Amino acid sequence: MGKISGAEALLKALLMEKVRYIFGIPGGQWIPFLDAIHRLGRKEGLEFIMTRHEQAAAHAADAYSRLTNEVGVCLGTVGPGAVDLVPGVYEAYSENSAILVLTVQVQSWKAYPDTGSTQYCNHKDLFAPITKWNAVVSHWRRIPELVQRAFRSALSGTPAPVHLDIPVDVLFYEGDEDDLQFLQPENYRIMNKPSPSPGDVERAVELIRASENPLIHAGGAVQRSGAFAELKALAERLQAAVTTTVYARGVFPDNHPLSFIPMGYGSISAQSEADLVIDLGARLCAMDMWGREPAWGLPEAQKFIQVDINPESMALNRRVDLAIQSDVGEFLRAVLKRLKEENIRRNKPNERLKQYRDTENVWLEEFIEAGRSDVKPIHPLRPVAEFKNHFSEDAIVVLDGGNSQVWATYLTRINRPFSFLAQSDSGMLGGGLSKAIAAKLTFPNRPVYLLTGDGAFMFNIQEMETVKRFNLQIIVGIMNDRAWGMIKADQPEGRYIGVDFQDVKFAEVAKGFGWYGERISEPSKIKPALDRAVKSGEPALLDILVDPAANLKVPDLETLDAVWLDGVI
Amino acid sequence: MLLGSNEWWAEAMKIVNSDETYYQLAKNLNKSYTFKVLAEPENGISENIIMGYKIENGKIVDHWEDERPTDFVIAGPYKVWYQILKGKMGPVKAMTMRKLKVKGPLPEMLKYNKATLRWVELLRTIKTEFHGNYE
Ligand SMILES: Cc1ncc(C[n+]2csc(CCOP(=O)(O)OP(=O)(O)O)c2C)c(N)n1
Ligand SMILES: [Mg+2]
Numbered sequence: 078m079g080k081i082s083g084a085e086a087l088l089k090a091l092l093m094e095k096v097r098y099i100f101g102i103p104g105g106q107w108i109p110f111l112d113a114i115h116r117l118g119r120k121e122g123l124e125f126i127m128t129r130h131e132q133a134a135a136h137a138a139d140a141y142s143r144l145t146n147e148v149g150v151c152l153g154t155v156g157p158g159a160v161d162l163v164p165g166v167y168e169a170y171s172e173n174s175a176i177l178v179l180t181v182q183v184q185s186w187k188a189y190p191d192t193g194s195t196q197y198c199n200h201k202d203l204f205a206p207i208t209k210w211n212a213v214v215s216h217w218r219r220i221p222e223l224v225q226r227a228f229r230s231a232l233s234g235t236p237a238p239v240h241l242d243i244p245v246d247v248l249f250y251e252g253d254e255d256d257l258q259f260l261q262p263e264n265y266r267i268m269n270k271p272s273p274s275p276g277d278v279e280r281a282v283e284l285i286r287a288s289e290n291p292l293i294h295a296g297g298a299v300q301r302s303g304a305f306a307e308l309k310a311l312a313e314r315l316q317a318a319v320t321t322t323v324y325a326r327g328v329f330p331d332n333h334p335l336s337f338i339p340m341g342y343g344s345i346s347a348q349s350e351a352d353l354v355i356d357l358g359a360r361l362c363a364m365d366m367w368g369r370e371p372a373w374g375l376p377e378a379q380k381f382i383q384v385d386i387n388p389e390s391m392a393l394n395r396r397v398d399l400a401i402q403s404d405v406g407e408f409l410r411a412v413l414k415r416l417k418e419e420n421i422r423r424n425k426p427n428e429r430l431k432q433y434r435d436t437e438n439v440w441l442e443e444f445i446e447a448g449r450s451d452v453k454p455i456h457p458l459r460p461v462a463e464f465k466n467h468f469s470e471d472a473i474v475v476l477d478g479g480n481s482q483v484w485a486t487y488l489t490r491i492n493r494p495f496s497f498l499a500q501s502d503s504g505m506l507g508g509g510l511s512k513a514i515a516a517k518l519t520f521p522n523r524p525v526y527l528l529t530g531d532g533a534f535m536f537n538i539q540e541m542e543t544v545k546r547f548n549l550q551i552i553v554g555i556m557n558d559r560a561w562g563m564i565k566a567d568q569p570e571g572r573y574i575g576v577d578f579q580d581v582k583f584a585e586v587a588k589g590f591g592w593y594g595e596r597i598s599e600p601s602k603i604k605p606a607l608d609r610a611v612k613s614g615e616p617a618l619l620d621i622l623v624d625p626a627a628n629l630k631v632p633d634l635e636t637l638d639a640v641w642l643d644g645v646i
Numbered sequence: 647m648l649l650g651s652n653e654w655w656a657e658a659m660k661i662v663n664s665d666e667t668y669y670q671l672a673k674n675l676n677k678s679y680t681f682k683v684l685a686e687p688e689n690g691i692s693e694n695i696i697m698g699y700k701i702e703n704g705k706i707v708d709h710w711e712d713e714r715p716t717d718f719v720i721a722g723p724y725k726v727w728y729q730i731l732k733g734k735m736g737p738v739k740a741m742t743m744r745k746l747k748v749k750g751p752l753p754e755m756l757k758y759n760k761a762t763l764r765w766v767e768l769l770r771t772i773k774t775e776f777h778g779n780y781e
Binding site for chain 1: 736741743744754757
């Protein structure tokens, strides 16, 4: 075999992992790598997706990973480019997304520590707290090995970002390809997923047998294991209520009679009363109200089985009765098999669920009503309802913003897996449009829409150019209240500070980017505008002027505050 | 009117039972409640104050001062009840933050959440005198 450069070796190692997209912005040091993609990568199906801010690249890699269960890859140049990636990598870290962050470094003999190079930055330390594992690729020989190690780490246990920092001389160096070992994934990482021990399965079956009112709480682990059919089978067999984390929405269809909306009153009711919780990979963090009463049952009255691939996630916030280290899909299959053998099933519907449904319906009533409301200015729920009604189940729904995202959660319905992208544990505003980009690239035939707060949208508005350049028909609805609504809502009335914006004519901005754009201030005009937007065949933005006063009044903000400011207020 | 006194309850019943908004929200509500307002000796409240009452079809029909079995038992320090009645804290927040501990069927509580909010709004209109240092 012949000579291979570091840049080519990096590309080859990524191709071995079937990487389809690398999101990022190049810098001078990356030129050999970009050139390798041009010459060798594209014909193998790898595309470089240039974004207009590195943060967007990281968000896109995150979304790609969430939608495919593969590793999303993003890249930034030395110093500023790397630093710009940070916000997006933070979100991926908080949301347990497997992404590979690539940064290029100044010459190895001038880095760690610095000798005064332009743009030098200690990337290794910079990314350490927001990655699971990171390394400096100290030599050309180590490229394939460290890429493999990065993929192994990103995909092992709970997924998370990993990072490689590559000095520029390593990319330029050329050596004999024979000296490098490129391995297929199965030759260096575990391809099977861990299964529960037979003893654990028996104990779980016994707890299930003894339970009158079980509940299944599903986290992102169900998405990663792809165990949608198994989850449904178990729920139906036990007539168990199913709730999900905000992140995992879609792993169980919202329109299933056993399903309850995350953080809604039906979910909270079911979670508070269940005598057994089968927790599939959720760590019961803030957005799950810490797994404690009153939103959940008292440990004396509620048995808890926690299944997680990562033993370190066990009982972080609540004691458990049975801690099982396993892939949730393997667990579900093993338990279902034993339940069938033992003929354990509930033949008639669980009467209590009716009450939870009732409670959920009462809670939803006013939202549904507001979603139909013709009041002017537009109630924030009206666009949410219009978007939901307009698009098919096949749509990928992206949410971003403060109160706008809370509103959107109430009336959005997700019936399929891999159809929902939002921030949850990260609370990170601004990634919406970039996530939509990854969604449309990954699934060009599925509709993709983004509902976003005006504040959130502005964080990465420059990505409208990326959208247009790749001709991605993304439909954006801005719920424009000209404010950081969620923060304003918590300020003392009349003493608002740092929360109000100037009017921005987003539809005009959209046109400037070559998008279709309309501003809407009448509730009845949302639907026809949406029709025109879709028909335009272009990326389209609807700037919907919502009632700023109504946007301050999300009914459940109080509950959210109680969770976020626990122990302080 | 001293919080929890007969006079106070009479006023509460008068206001709540004549409020149409509350009635519309609570007309199917039939539940009994115990409030335990926990002592705070450092603030001059030496004993727990117990209040029980019963709602039938959205109207308060009875109240009492001893401990009886009820559908719900809601307990918390005097300060929290004070803050709620003064409008400084919402009841939902107090329960979510476990400043008020609730025993009883949460689904029922949540189902009538709007009724509870209206109920508290109405109680806030009473000229309540508070115990100990909360006067
Ligand atoms: C990057 C980032 N900065 C600040 C915040 C704090 N924050 C939370 S919600 C919010 C307001 C969001 O405003 P907008 O997107 O317009 O939605 P609205 O609440 O107005 O509907 C802010 C500033 C955050 N979560 N993330
Ligand atoms: Mg806003």
